[in-house]
Amino acid sequence: MAVFTPVTTAELGDWLQDFDLGDVVEFRGIQSGIENSNFFLTTTHGEFVLTIFENLTATQLPFYLDLMRHLASHRVPVPDPMPRRDGSLFGMLKGKPASIVTKLEGAPELAPTPAHCIEVGQMLARLHLAGRDFPQHQPNLRSLPWWQEKAPAIVEFLSREQRALFDAELAHQGAFFGSADYASLPGGPCHCDLFRDNVLFAPGREHARLGGFFDFYFAGVDKWLFDVAVTVNDWCIDLATGVLDHARVDALLRAYQTVRPFTPAEERHWNDMLRAGAMRFWVSRLYDFYRPREAEMLKAHDPGHFERILRERVKSASSLHS
Known part of the structure; x- marks a missing residue:
């Protein structure tokens, strides 16, 4: 959520004439993130988030916005896209597609406990089940074909040891994704990026309550187990080492499976999918680190973090088979 495309208050005011959202009260860029230009927007009608999409096209965008609207209608707490006067959920701003969604209550919990993981696990399962009757289909655009496509632009920057890990894992995942077991895994619309900073918790009477999931612009149709693995790889680890915190893992997986139990194939391939999420x-x-784009407020994330996580998951797989 960096700012690649700056917008003035006057430009925004003109653009808002196509919405029934009142007048601009406050408007400021959001500094975190690396994919789109995002702004907090307060109008005389409420608090919202404006997103200008830097990579997604006007053809791709309806999947994400319609998915959020679908989930919101199924009582999954997600940002609800605001329609323009013509009924569409986005318009063109500075030559790029842009949308306005409701701002959720709460703040990210960057030091989650098992109690937080329980709420995330249950809601993620609810999200998966709510998406079963969503009629549109768009694959996860950052899955295996994308890894394979980007590999040539990356490997020249890797050390010999990193290159060995990279090549071995790409081969492992290629075999896994091509297997009959993988094809049998259940799936549907997934968030695909449910990190700690994409979930909000609001104050409650006894403990913090889940405020909602946001930033759906990496969402796609994928295996549900992949979505769970991506979530566990962020919510349930020691950030310094990538080692899994088993109390948090157990809390999240048990909570998820009270809503949607894993299939036997999902149980068998849990570590493979943890590795896929890390890869x-x-x-x-x-x-993003070696092939960056220009942005006003952009700080690339450390690639070493997920290298450590991947090495940990590969090590765990070796111990399972030893």
Whole structure:
């Protein structure tokens, strides 16, 4: 959520004439993130988030916005896109597609406990089940084909040891994704990026309550187990080492499975999918770090973080088979 495309208050005011959202009260850029230009927007009608999409096209965008609207209608707490006067959920701003969504209550919990993981696990399962009747289909655009596509632009920057890990994991995941077991895994619309900073918790009477999931612009149709693995790889680890915190892992997985139990194939391939989740973000962070785009407020994430996580998951797989 960096700012690649700056917008003045006057430009925004003109653009808002196509909405029934009142007048601008406050408007400021959001500094975190690396994919789109995002702004907090307060109008005389409420608090919202404006997103200008830097990579997604006007053809791709309806999937994400319609998915959020679908989930919101199923009582999954997600940002609800605001329609323009013509009924569309986005318009063109500075030559790029842009949308306005409701701002959720709360703040990210960057030091989660098992109690936080329980709430995240249950809601993620609810999200998966709520998406079963969503009629649109768009694959996860950052899955295996994207890793394979970006590999040539990355490997020249890797050490010999890193290159060995990268090549071995790409081969492992290629075999896994091509297997009959993988094809049998259940799936549907997934968030695909449910990190700690994409979940909000609001104050409650006894403890913090889940305020909602946001930033759906990496969402796609994928295996549900991949979505769980991506979430566990962020919510349930020691950030310094990438080692899993088993109390948090157990809390999140038990909570998820009270809503949607794993299939036997999902149980068998849990570690493979943890590795896939780590590989996905190692590839993207390497690409963003070594092939950056210009932005006003951009700080690339450390690729080493997901390299450590991947090494831990590979090590765990070796111990399972030893």
